[in-house]
Amino acid sequence: MAEVASNGPVPDSNGQIDLSTIPVSPEGAMTDATNGANGTKSADNDKIVTVFDDPSNFNVKHQLQHTWTLWFTKPPSGKQDWNELLKEVISFNSVEEFWGIYNNITPASELAQKSDYHLFKSGVRPEWEDPQNKHGGRWSYTFKGSKANDETWLNIMLAAIGEMLEDDNDNEVMGVVVNIRKAFWRVGLWTRTAGQPPKGRKDDADREDGRKRLERIGKRFKDTLNLPASEGVEFSGHADSAHSGSSRAKAKFTV
Amino acid sequence: PVERAEPTPGMQSLKSARFLELKEEAKYPDGFKSPNPALNQAAQRKGRAYDKDFLLQFQSVFKEKPSVDWDQKVKETLGPGDDS
Numbered sequence: 001m002a003e004v005a006s007n008g009p010v011p012d013s014n015g016q017i018d019l020s021t022i023p024v025s026p027e028g029a030m031t032d033a034t035n036g037a038n039g040t041k042s043a044d045n046d047k048i049v050t051v052f053d054d055p056s057n058f059n060v061k062h063q064l065q066h067t068w069t070l071w072f073t074k075p076p077s078g079k080q081d082w083n084e085l086l087k088e089v090i091s092f093n094s095v096e097e098f099w100g101i102y103n104n105i106t107p108a109s110e111l112a113q114k115s116d117y118h119l120f121k122s123g124v125r126p127e128w129e130d131p132q133n134k135h136g137g138r139w140s141y142t143f144k145g146s147k148a149n150d151e152t153w154l155n156i157m158l159a160a161i162g163e164m165l166e167d168d169n170d171n172e173v174m175g176v177v178v179n180i181r182k183a184f185w186r187v188g189l190w191t192r193t194a195g196q197p198p199k200g201r202k203d204d205a206d207r208e209d210g211r212k213r214l215e216r217i218g219k220r221f222k223d224t225l226n227l228p229a230s231e232g233v234e235f236s237g238h239a240d241s242a243h244s245g246s247s248r249a250k251a252k253f254t255v
Numbered sequence: 256p257v258e259r260a261e262p263t264p265g266m267q268s269l270k271s272a273r274f275l276e277l278k279e280e281a282k283y284p285d286g287f288k289s290p291n292p293a294l295n296q297a298a299q300r301k302g303r304a305y306d307k308d309f310l311l312q313f314q315s316v317f318k319e320k321p322s323v324d325w326d327q328k329v330k331e332t333l334g335p336g337d338d339s
């Protein structure tokens with residue numbers, strides 16, 4: 001396809017090229033063999049080719065607002081502790097990458113008992129002890145049966161990476177998780193705070209703001225799960241859960 | 256001896272593609288819809304929000320593995336433990 005530049009600019013006697021003689025390619029024209037997909041910043045003249053136009057030869061991708069990391073908790077097969085069982089799988093920051101991963105990984109419905117998937121913002125470990133989680137909590141809902149519904153888990157991940165769970169300045173969502181257990185499976189949404197006012201502020205207005213913010217997020221989480229209004233989604237603080245010695249701490253809020 | 260697998264054109268496209276800029280609008284082929292514009296109106300947004308219907312359109316379109324050694328990686332990371 002590439003045209004040979006037979007009548008291209010010719011250096012003058014000083015070896016300089018008169019810039020006005022360099023032909024400007026018409027919009028959309030691409031004359032090099034890489035079709036613009038060589039990482040150079042010639043963006044302005046490139047025709048936008050999305051994955052929908054050509055899945056094997058596209059030149060733009062869709063950036064996510066955050067970089068996300070997928071983690072997996074392996075079912076214990078001996079006496080390993082949690083740290084050995086929690087594995088970082090992959091990080092990604094585009095819609096296209098998400099689907100490449102999702103389409104090539106074990107669906108939640110096929111995971112063994114005692115395994116989890118965690119999809120967390122990059123830099124946050126999916127553990128209570130992480131400094132960014134320890135003052136926080138989680139919304140969660142428990143389904144009966146040990147076989148997860150793939151569509152439900154997919155919807156939660158899409159809501160997270162698509163930034164549909166919180167408003168732009170809420171800065172609460174840390175990650176989402178699915179736990180597969182013997183007689184139930186559970187989905188969760190981890191938040192940075194547990195509704196406490198910002199440091200140094202103890203007035204009631206702030207406390208109320210925190211609660212409202214978390215409830216708004218919980219409501220969106222519940223909508224994502226497509227639950228009937230009669231079902232409750234519960235919030236508990238990680239610190240309370242840690243003190244009670246289990247993940248069955250009394251719910252702090254319910255929506 | 257197994258020959259080293261080559262990345263597919265799709266994998267290479269993903270790697271070399273640039274991010275669509277915030278102020279840029281892609282024109283999608285007929286039958287595909289754009290992200291809900293109402294989500295991305297705030298001028299000070301730090302990034303893009305995408306509704307579920309927009310995101311689901313990629314499900315059957317992009318199926319490339321993240322890397323040539325992906326299957327091996329998944330087996331090592333998600334597979335049964337060594338002693339089971």
